[in-house]
Amino acid sequence: MAAPLTAETIRTAPKVLLHDHLDGGPRVTTVIELAEAAGYRDLPTTDPAELAAWFLGAAHSGALERYLETFGHTVAVMQTPEALARVASEAAQDLAADGVVYAEIRFAPELHVDKGLDLDTVVQSVLSGFRTGTELAAASGRTIRIGALLTAMRHAARSREIAELSVRYRDEGVVGFDIAGAEKGFPPTRHLDAFEYVRQQNAHVTIHAGEAFGLPSIWEAIQWCGADRLGHGVRTVDDIGVADDPGEPPRLGRLAAYIRDMRVPLEMCPTSNVHTGAAPSLAEHPIGLLTRLRFRVTVNTDNRLMSACTMTSEMTDLVETFGYDWPTLQWFTVNAMKSAFIGFDERLALITDVIKPGYAALMAD
Structure with a gap:
């Protein structure tokens, strides 16, 4: 008999995460401690439970713009090399403890220069933290591979710089380029020079599209900007x-047929999408239909602190809502691993040696 589908068993399953924001996932205690160290006095509260509840409440407002406001606090305390490295290290450890074997974590270097850091130092600090966190996870018996995605803000004018940065550090842990921020009024085609540069350098692109705005955003991301994956x-x-x-x-x-036919990966973040109003409820989330139609669906967390979620909770909620079984959870995971921005050999090895054996054990338990 297969193992029962519970949070405890799902936590042991190998998982792959493609859409997770570094500044959306710090431990709440770390936010408080970093705020104290930096002299940052604008947190709503310094009580860990109350602050976690505040983040969740703000995220669950139903408006993407309100959701994005919560990042003002986390970004404010991530302005030193030590703070960036700590948050990155803890992210790697937390994901590994949740059964994640491969993750791509994104962050916007331009948001972490308010206290005088340059873009290179920001990237180097985060990559150093990922390496430390990966080593600490391994020491505790958990193996995880982390890749970084560098994000440019779509309302700003530094996308070409960030694109060049993503290429400059691609041999040191950066696996791709992204843009994020409010979609409405800031189409991805504003940043065509950045996308063209990344593609000319044979590098990878994912674009936040089709979350708070509709088909035109998705169409531009794919057909004009050459997105390899769609964020949301x-x-x-x-x-x-x-x-x-x-x-x-x-x-x-x-457009939908093209996305399915070309196997364009969809980085779906169910809980976050409900919180921002992109979906009215989990039961009504498009992931149900898109999974049934066999689009290249992947499951992701987006912002673990703001939405109080993990990969385990996301998959558990999908099982409870849609009745998914172990083969479907494996399908989501293999979809994500196929879509990762690392070499074919590495992807194949993780699928063959880690993911499929992990699920086979659970299905034959």
Whole structure:
């Protein structure tokens, strides 16, 4: 018999995470301690339980803009090499403890220069933290591979710098380039020179698209900017017609069909999408339809602190909501590993030697 699908057993399953923000996932106690060290006095409270509740409440407001405000506090305390390295190290350790075997964690270097750091120092500090955290996880019996994604802010004008930075550090742990921030009014095509540079350098691109804005954002990200993956992409369902008759198959529009046919990975973040209003509820989240239609769906956390979630809780909630089984959780995981921005040999080794044996053991328990 297979192992029961519970939070405890799902935590032991090998998991792959492609969409996780460094400044969205610090330990709440670390935020408090770093604030005290930096003399930052603007936290709503210094009580760990109360602060965690405050972050979750602000994130669950139903508005992406309000959700993004919470990052003002975490970014404010991540302005020194020591703070950046600590948060990165703890992220690696926390994910490893949650059964994550491969993760790509993104951060925006331009947000961490308020106290005088240069962009290179920011990147070097985070990469150093990832290395330390990976080593500490290994010492405790947990193996994890971490890749960094460098994010440019879509409302700013530093995307070409960040793109060049992502290429400069690609042999030291940076695996790709991203843009993030409010979608409406800031289309990805504003940053075409950055995307063209990254692609000319044979590097990888993921773009936040189709979260708070619709199909035009997704279309530009793929067809103009050359995105290898879509960050969120929930609004892909706007190009899918579902008939009233349950016996009639859904009809895919040209864009949705292209996304499915070309196996464009969707970095779906169910809990976060509900919190920001991108989906009305988990039961109504597009991940249900997109999984049924076999798009390249992956499951992610987005912001572990703000949404009080982990990869284990995300998968557990999907099991409880949609009735998914172990083969489906393995499918999500293999989808993500296939879509990672590392070499084919590494991806194949993790799938063959770690992921499939891990799920096989759970299914044959």
